[in-house]
Amino acid sequence: MKKDNKNFQDQILPLRDEIDAIDAKILSLLARRQAQVEKVVALKKIHSIPVYHPAREEDLISRLRLQSQNHGLDPDFMENLYRVILRQSRVKQTQKMEVKGVRPDAKILVIGGEGQMGSLFANLFTKSGYAVRILTEHNWDHARDLCQDIDLALVSVPIERTVQVIEKISPFLPSTALLADLTSVKKKPVARMLSTHKGPVLGVHPLFGPTLSCLDKQIIVVTPGRDETACGWFTEQLSLWGAVIVKSSPDEHDEIMEIVQALRHFATFCFGDFLCHRQAKLSRTLEFSSPIYRLELGMVGRLFAQDPALYAQIIFATKGRRALLKEFILSLGRHVDMLETNDKQLFVDKFRHVAKWFGPFSDQAMRESTFLIDKLIERF
Amino acid sequence: MKKDNKNFQDQILPLRDEIDAIDAKILSLLARRQAQVEKVVALKKIHSIPVYHPAREEDLISRLRLQSQNHGLDPDFMENLYRVILRQSRVKQTQKMEVKGVRPDAKILVIGGEGQMGSLFANLFTKSGYAVRILTEHNWDHARDLCQDIDLALVSVPIERTVQVIEKISPFLPSTALLADLTSVKKKPVARMLSTHKGPVLGVHPLFGPTLSCLDKQIIVVTPGRDETACGWFTEQLSLWGAVIVKSSPDEHDEIMEIVQALRHFATFCFGDFLCHRQAKLSRTLEFSSPIYRLELGMVGRLFAQDPALYAQIIFATKGRRALLKEFILSLGRHVDMLETNDKQLFVDKFRHVAKWFGPFSDQAMRESTFLIDKLIERF
Structure with missing residues (x-):
């Protein structure tokens, strides 16, 4: 039995070494693949082309499924594997693209910008090159100054304070500024934004927790209040960050x-x-x-x-x-x-x-x- | 704009071709990897070594995580990818190994072997080289003959008929035969098996539906009734098919x-x-x-x-x-x-x-x- 075991070890070790060598090659090919993908991203950035190209991904998967069969590999296995690879490539690309702002000269005020969700959005805006100001309970004395010349006021406070904060901030806002909130209910906040602010109004509800690092395929519901055209750049920015935008009414x-x-x-x-x-x-x-x-x-x-x-x-x-x-x-x-x-x-x-x-x-x-x-x- | 687009296409196409070439190489390496794994399986079969080697898998993952960092790849990504590859390799290995029977000379009677769960087990036994007989309502007249010399009678009938079928089959069983059932409750069936049959008794509850093709990591609860030693080969066979065995009492x-x-x-x-x-x-x-x-x-x-x-x-x-x-x-x-x-x-x-x-x-x-x-x- 001991001899048999030695025999087995002698035979299996070279096979395992060969598998390890193959894995090392796969790894270095994946690194090369990543480098090529980064070049594609750089090109797309220069030409302002969206990162995610569903048709190309599906073509690639279909081709690999065919090739798998020729190589005696299970096509489902190959597809699973490449879904992991393509997702990684998409995340990498989205991370790189986050720098791009749709309207990078816009000034953003995040009210409640020290809360978790407020911080998430403040960071996204900052990374995309926007000038971001944060308003909290602690610097409320400066609210009027902080509102000066802003293009977007984003209310991100606990649900029970939303309406009150909307009422307090509205008098300070430039009439052209877009007023938006991130509350998980929309009827009351949107109604109050419309009655206290005369400019563009948009209700926003991100359907995810504040612990994400990337909005890839996350859903954000927007409920237009007033002047949708003037809100367009903000919605577009959310899309560019990777989110899927669903339009609805506050009631629905x-x-x-x-x-x-x-x-x-x-x-x-x-x-x-x-x-x-x-x-x-x-x-x-x-x-x-x-x-x-x-x-x-x-x-x-x-x-x-x-x-x-x-x-x-x-x-x-x-x-x-x-x-x-x-x-x-x-x-x-x-x-x-x-x-x-x-x-x-x-x-x-x-x-x-x-x-x-x-x-x-x-x-x-x-x-x-x-x-x-x-x-x-x-x-x- | 058109010229710019042409320019972009000219630049991106060679990059995409390069990515496609890398993918083709990865694919052919995966095919080679699979061939090596098949050699390992063949060796393991000769030496009766279990297929799944968790320690080797974890070593491999740890090493790849380290190597990823050296190549500028995300270690989590690499781990996700190799979990897919290792699972595929495990499924392949288990499929190959299914041929092996722990006690291939044993004769198996599956009562209700035309039902979904009964068929699943009948197939597994057959693939592993056992002689399998099927007893259903339609050939109940031959029950006595079918029970002759059997080593395992496996009751796989709807829950409301289990106790009745146990009572009807027990008088025909050789006293050395193992009597087991696959019902999703265990108290009543096990008690009845113990009172109607004098030989080894085992309650079995597979925690999965009958549509599986592979038992890999699926859980099977066994509740020993009598003579655990004599039931050992059956439990071992379930493990070899890839299932995880959890031991319990019928009450628990x-x-x-x-x-x-x-x-x-x-x-x-x-x-x-x-x-x-x-x-x-x-x-x-x-x-x-x-x-x-x-x-x-x-x-x-x-x-x-x-x-x-x-x-x-x-x-x-x-x-x-x-x-x-x-x-x-x-x-x-x-x-x-x-x-x-x-x-x-x-x-x-x-x-x-x-x-x-x-x-x-x-x-x-x-x-x-x-x-x-x-x-x-x-x-x-």
Whole structure:
């Protein structure tokens, strides 16, 4: 047995050395690839050409899939691999391009610019060459001076102070300045901006947390208030930073956010609260976890790793939201009978009804989540 | 402008050609790598060495991370890339190794072997060189013959028929045969196997759906009933197919599954049911979706893409489960007051209490889910 082991080692070591040598070559090719990509970026910058070129990416993937088959490689594997490479290349390119300002002579005032979200935007503007001023509670005495000649006042303060801050800052603004806010509700702030400021008004809601380093493919909802043309450069700048812009009205935005934010977070909170209440054996449970359950429980755990005040703000934002959440709780009561009478058929009927309503989204969700489960297995 | 564009095209085309040439080289290196890996697998097969070698993988990743920095590449990017490559290599290796049987002379009877899960296991056994017999409702007349000389009887029938099938098959089994079931509850089936069969007994619960092609890193819970030593070869075979084996008692298993399966699926069902009840604008909602919400809604949609009868089985499996789900519904009622009185502070207090209970899992969940969100952004 010992001899056999020695024999095995003698045979496997040269194979492993060969694999290591191949990996070293791949690595140096990736470094060369990165250098070429940087040259492309430099060229694009000179000619003001957008970084992201979806058609070229898809061409490249299609070609590589074909070539894979000729080389006896799995095309899905090759596609997965190049999605990682192309994303890295896109991030690199976007980082380089961030320097470019759409209207770099514009003066920006970020109100609440020391908060997390305010800082994120202040940094993005600064990197893109804008002159950025920060207004906080501490230098409010200088508000009038700081507002002088500004082209954009961006309100980034906690939701309960937004309206009040809008009222206080508006009298100092030049009438041509664009007034915008980053609050996660839009009806009240936009209405107040319109009534207190006579110039261009734009409601903005970034659908992401303030810990990002790059806006690549992140969604930002904008709800136009007044003079969309005058707001165009700002929206364009958000796009250039990599964000996807979704246009909506304040009413529609708030209605959809009731579901997307309040209901979802509240349902997650309730689930976590019940696990805690039941003293579920969390760590042993995880050992019993298929990747999909791990992922779902991860979504619950993720919530509780974050700031409770932020979630209180989101959940309790409006009376309408609180009514919706109460309706959700009461709607669950409809299922008690079904459980008590052990009525499986009723469950199947209800299930089918909902499935029909979800329609093609279900299959798409199945595909997307299966993809993610594979990623989870790969990594952890 | 036209001239400028021509100029840009002239300059960018050679760069793109160079990138394409690099990609072709990477592809051919990956094909060579795969060939070397296949040689390693062949060697391992001869020497009966396990395929997956976590330490070697981690060494390789650490070394590549270091080398990346020397080449000006992002180490995280390199790690992501090699996780994809190593996973592919592992899948390839496992596929090759599946041929190996731990006890290839053993005769296997799969009861319910035409069902989805039964077929999956019948195929795995067949691929590994075992003699596999299938017993279904249609050939039940031959049950006695099919049971002759068998070494393993694997019961894979719907949950409500498991106990009955165990009772019917046991009298035909050789007393040395291992009797095992694949049901998603374990207390009743294992108790009944122990009382009707005198030989080795093992409860088995695969924590995955029957649509998998490979068990790589999937979890299988085993609850020993009698004569663990005699069950060893079967558990070892499951490991060799790539599964992770978690040992438990039938009691503990069922208690944990109440949470992992019943509660989770029921909560998801309730959420989907409420969205349908409210007629939420699903497609517009998705346009407003950050990757994390898309992922969460995807988890809900995913449920409704599947078989309602399967979920009815899971949710209504036992009286205890139905009681737990009722308790869950009622526990939500505790939050109505908080919503009605707009008591944000109470929410923050409850939130903190749960967060403390989740402990370090929250941060881990944050890391894992952030990783997945990146993957989602990459791909969709």
